[in-house]
Amino acid sequence: MKMFRIRKGDNVMVIAGKDADKDVPRKVLKILRKHDRILVEKVNLVKRHMRANPYAQQPGGIVEKEMPIHISNVMVVCPACHKPTRVGYRRIESEGKEKKVRFCKKCNEVME
Numbered sequence: 555m556k557m558f559r560i561r562k563g564d565n566v567m568v569i570a571g572k573d574a575d576k577d578v579p580r581k582v583l584k585i586l587r588k589h590d591r592i593l594v595e596k597v598n599l600v601k602r603h604m605r606a607n608p609y610a611q612q613p614g615g616i617v618e619k620e621m622p623i624h625i626s627n628v629m630v631v632c633p634a635c636h637k638p639t640r641v642g643y644r645r646i647e648s649e650g651k652e653k654k655v656r657f658c659k660k661c662n663e664v665m666e
């Protein structure tokens with residue numbers, strides 16, 4: 555199986571596309587594995603016209619909604635060195651079991 559280096563809840567930097575912003579880390583909301591895409595908070599927003607739904611007490615109007623972007627457009631921001639980085643995998647032993655963890659290729663810190 556292909557390794558997915560980005561996880562839900564990670565902070566990422568958008569490096570390509572119309573919402574590229576290399577200064578602001580943004581949170582990953584959802585991973586769409588099948589399509590190699592992710593949803594990132596406030597990135598690739600589209601306006602949707604919502605019909606009012608009186609049963610759900612939902613007012614109609616325009617709402618903004620994130621659309622998925624390709625994972626190659628982002629880099630994970632390392633929680634230790636706060637830089638956009640590439641992520642590697644490393645095996646470690648923990649309580650007698652071997653475990654795979656992610657690490658930052660810049661500062662070498664484990665990212666869990």
Ligand SMILES: [Zn+2]
Pocket residue numbers: 632633634635636637639658659660661662663
């Ligand atoms: Zn780092």
